[in-house]
Amino acid sequence: MSEHYYAVIMAGGGGTRLWPLSRQARPKQMLQLVGKETLFQAAVHRLNGLLPPERILVVTAADQAPELRAQCPELPAENFVLEPMPRGTASAIGLTAVVLQKRDPQAVMSVLTADHFIADPELFQRILVAARDVAMDDYLVTLGIHPTYPATGYGYIQQGEKIGLYGGFGVYKALRFREKPDLETAEQMLKTEDHAWNSGMFMWRVERVMAEFQRQMPELFAALTEIASAWGTAAQDQVVGRIWPEIKPQTIDYGIMENAQKVAVIPAEGLGWNDVGSWDSFFDMLPTDEDGNILHCDQHINLDTSDSMVYADCDDRLIVTIGVKDLVIVDTGDVLMVCSKDHAQDVRKAINHLKENEQTEYL
């Protein structure tokens, strides 16, 4: 691909929805959930052959950087862009955009997620190539996901008229970004067949997106410009440390995309995309055994267990399940969670309980 093409992997998420496996010190992207790779490693490796490591950047929280660097030592250290503290996706993306623009004013930049699952990396690469071509036509491109069920856990993008066919993929104008809907609204959107899930992945020319920052978020643009001028100099840390905490957290969807000009969406089909947003999402993501189980456990006696998940990362314990169905059992050694599949979203309630009781050792 073009030498001006870059990927920015957003890897700063906290991610409490896979608690107790994901923790503050070990967020979702650092976990080996599927096979031997962590989600972050998979996000980097699925660019193999498309981009050299030199053109893969990672934007992350300062305290997560050492672990992420260790997981992908092939990435140059200077490609890790560190946020002193989270300030929303608009700020994180804006920061890498100005850093990239300084490095290469002609840069085309994809914004990718570090903590999602993609079953078909080859198709993903072809979509990225198509998206780059759309971006070269001056669009801000959103990677949409063709919805397969009325999900209430995702944002949606309403598609407008078709812009054209790029690399075999239909590309549409994006009319509207919508927050997570209720079930009725989600069913309606599925029926009208003109909405895609918002994957949180984007593609654009850096010059083009910075023009949108300047137009729509002038305060942030000014802050980023000041940081950019100090970037790579001795003053960098001092300037970032002064400016960053003052930035108002905002998301890219509502800060930029919602009211940007020339926004396109590619509603990808067949990617096997999954945001791994809750324990029950594993059942859409991983193959199950003949009883519908996902068993990730060294020592397990399974008696009449069906449609359940057992995930244990301790190998010195025996786990026995008898006559259970639709359960998610997660054992991290210090925490045991037994949750019915249809209550997987309630994991956050447990986290709230821990916060209220200041049991920070389990967060």
Added chain:
Amino acid sequence: MSEHYYAVIMAGGGGTRLWPLSRQARPKQMLQLVGKETLFQAAVHRLNGLLPPERILVVTAADQAPELRAQCPELPAENFVLEPMPRGTASAIGLTAVVLQKRDPQAVMSVLTADHFIADPELFQRILVAARDVAMDDYLVTLGIHPTYPATGYGYIQQGEKIGLYGGFGVYKALRFREKPDLETAEQMLKTEDHAWNSGMFMWRVERVMAEFQRQMPELFAALTEIASAWGTAAQDQVVGRIWPEIKPQTIDYGIMENAQKVAVIPAEGLGWNDVGSWDSFFDMLPTDEDGNILHCDQHINLDTSDSMVYADCDDRLIVTIGVKDLVIVDTGDVLMVCSKDHAQDVRKAINHLKENEQTEYL
């Protein structure tokens, strides 16, 4: 009570049905399942005021004796009658009977269980007094339990004509001992109102029961007589060690009771008796909270959990249950069991699996 009255507590059981809490090295009677006492301690203490410790004997397996002695140091060491190996209830009861007969030829002996729960010890003592009076009329007395549901996990005793009223309790001839029935038979027996559960507890004059041994089990009687002659002498261990292994295991129900003369049954009501025969039996035995839960766990976050039991004997782990119902969760540190309440009987399948795979560390 009379100075010739003795209690023999049968405490040799292995008890795998409360696995993984009960183990070969820590059988059910040694567990603190209710409050601060172990079941064995409760079995001894519920005789307080009725019998002095000197007249409470314990028959148990040799390897269990040290722990049981430590749990009830008030019992004289010589009151522990040790079986070198299990040879059935007929042999264990016969052995204590001859030992007792040697000590006190006029002994009246109650045979009590060590691993059952009794909610009303005061009523239990009154029943024992009545049973002794029936035994003094030369009956072999069985303590029956008035059935409250068509249990398939208990043996039954069919009641015949009423013998009389002893201490306010109706006493009946025992017609027939029946093994654990199927549900249909159990329902039938409940309907006819002439069956009691067999509690495995008895009362008789030692002389009287030994006559039955002589008549019905002459081989065992001969073996016991030979052991009795050596008991308390230097030859005791040598004689027991020679004779005991040759004894054919048999139960008291079928070896003696089924065909004995003058067998009586007292169908006790309101004792709150429970054989603690499986994890779901706790729900009949212990008070539940307003959501129907029994929680025995130092650190537990309970979210939408109902009709479930959480039993953890490790205090350094957090257990979180979310949206679960009718589950039994037992965590012993080395083993975690998650079992639906209606599969509580299948715990034995897990044990069989461990035996087949020679994972003896978990047995």
